[in-house]
Amino acid sequence: MERHFEKELEELKDRLVWMGSLAERAVHQSVQAVLDGEKDMANRVIEEEPAINEMQIEVDERVVKLLATQQIMAGDLRFAIAVSRINGDLERIGDQAVNIAQSALRILRHPRVKPYVDLPRMSEIAEEMVRDSLNSLVRRDVELARNVLARDDVVDSLRNQIFRELLTYMMENSAVVFPAFELILVAKNLERIADHATNIAEDVIFMVVGRDVRHPALDRR
Amino acid sequence: MERHFEKELEELKDRLVWMGSLAERAVHQSVQAVLDGEKDMANRVIEEEPAINEMQIEVDERVVKLLATQQIMAGDLRFAIAVSRINGDLERIGDQAVNIAQSALRILRHPRVKPYVDLPRMSEIAEEMVRDSLNSLVRRDVELARNVLARDDVVDSLRNQIFRELLTYMMENSAVVFPAFELILVAKNLERIADHATNIAEDVIFMVVGRDVRHPALDRR
Numbered sequence: 023m024e025r026h027f028e029k030e031l032e033e034l035k036d037r038l039v040w041m042g043s044l045a046e047r048a049v050h051q052s053v054q055a056v057l058d059g060e061k062d063m064a065n066r067v068i069e070e071e072p073a074i075n076e077m078q079i080e081v082d083e084r085v086v087k088l089l090a091t092q093q094i095m096a097g098d099l100r101f102a103i104a105v106s107r108i109n110g111d112l113e114r115i116g117d118q119a120v121n122i123a124q125s126a127l128r129i130l131r132h133p134r135v136k137p138y139v140d141l142p143r144m145s146e147i148a149e150e151m152v153r154d155s156l157n158s159l160v161r162r163d164v165e166l167a168r169n170v171l172a173r174d175d176v177v178d179s180l181r182n183q184i185f186r187e188l189l190t191y192m193m194e195n196s197a198v199v200f201p202a203f204e205l206i207l208v209a210k211n212l213e214r215i216a217d218h219a220t221n222i223a224e225d226v227i228f229m230v231v232g233r234d235v236r237h238p239a240l241d242r243r
Numbered sequence: 244m245e246r247h248f249e250k251e252l253e254e255l256k257d258r259l260v261w262m263g264s265l266a267e268r269a270v271h272q273s274v275q276a277v278l279d280g281e282k283d284m285a286n287r288v289i290e291e292e293p294a295i296n297e298m299q300i301e302v303d304e305r306v307v308k309l310l311a312t313q314q315i316m317a318g319d320l321r322f323a324i325a326v327s328r329i330n331g332d333l334e335r336i337g338d339q340a341v342n343i344a345q346s347a348l349r350i351l352r353h354p355r356v357k358p359y360v361d362l363p364r365m366s367e368i369a370e371e372m373v374r375d376s377l378n379s380l381v382r383r384d385v386e387l388a389r390n391v392l393a394r395d396d397v398v399d400s401l402r403n404q405i406f407r408e409l410l411t412y413m414m415e416n417s418a419v420v421f422p423a424f425e426l427i428l429v430a431k432n433l434e435r436i437a438d439h440a441t442n443i444a445e446d447v448i449f450m451v452v453g454r455d456v457r458h459p460a461l462d463r464r
Binding site: 082085086089090099100103107110185189192193194196199200203206210214221228232 | 303413415420453
């Protein structure tokens, strides 16, 4: 029974990591579609997103089943609750990628606004935050999770920089108001992706520190 | 034991409803601060938000404790998981209210942009969605929860209307770009609040329909 439970927890973790890699790829491709004006890539992100939604439903069902059939300890419970929440965050990262892909399709209809210097940087950090938040889950690594939290400020300051730059363009040339506004929405979506990665990192800390404080004997696991 | 468990679930529900009313009031006051240029009200929202955060931590601890000390059925498990997620959504609604209050403080420094016709309407609907999502939880009312989901489209279309209007102002008069942009951010925050209410309604459906399908005998509860 105990062994089966451990195995199922490991499998759920693998599933989340897989979902996370799909979500991260969707983010990357959607931003690429914005930067390169790639219509096909934008459409692909939109088409592939339902796969992430299906995984979310599957993980939710498995968590409920797992909890219902086992007697478990507080540490594992925290883990199961964290899985359930992280699952929701990953699904919403997929939604944000779809929003970005839709912006890409609208931006295509306008002339190019600017060289987009800060947007790829912001996207890169947000993608890394998603990846590292899941790495922190896999390794139960509180330090890495805290490091993800710290990067949220970098994302916010890049966002402000992007806003300021685009608003300046808007003031100088009213013809770019629409495409510049779409880029602002993309930056908002990236900010939200970073927020979801932050939520995941907070859940990892809740899970690990909760166990550490209450069950110091289980630390080594 | 069974009785104690029921009682604790009821108390957790009451706690969420209380948190929800604090979050809803924060949203209402923050938007009021934008509309009326009320600096003191904006500051009050910012000062009072930590109370919501503290409640979130308390509810999380209680859910983990509850799950750890009881043998429970799948339906109640879904309830406990839903409580834990709804808790997170309510805390984030509080965060969004703080963002709106901060926008209010920045907007105050600029001349008034427009009569803000659609913003109060959007806020009203978002606040109602928060309230009804919690009502659907209390009454296990799937119809009401579905009704909340349906209203998300109304919010999105109001948001688009507000965007269009403000972007037109920006194009006509570059002097209003900054305050009009702050109002766009407020509309984005309200959209996100409606999204959190939608998440809550989805959790209620997950919880109730899951139980109905698997435990039809418990329907009446």
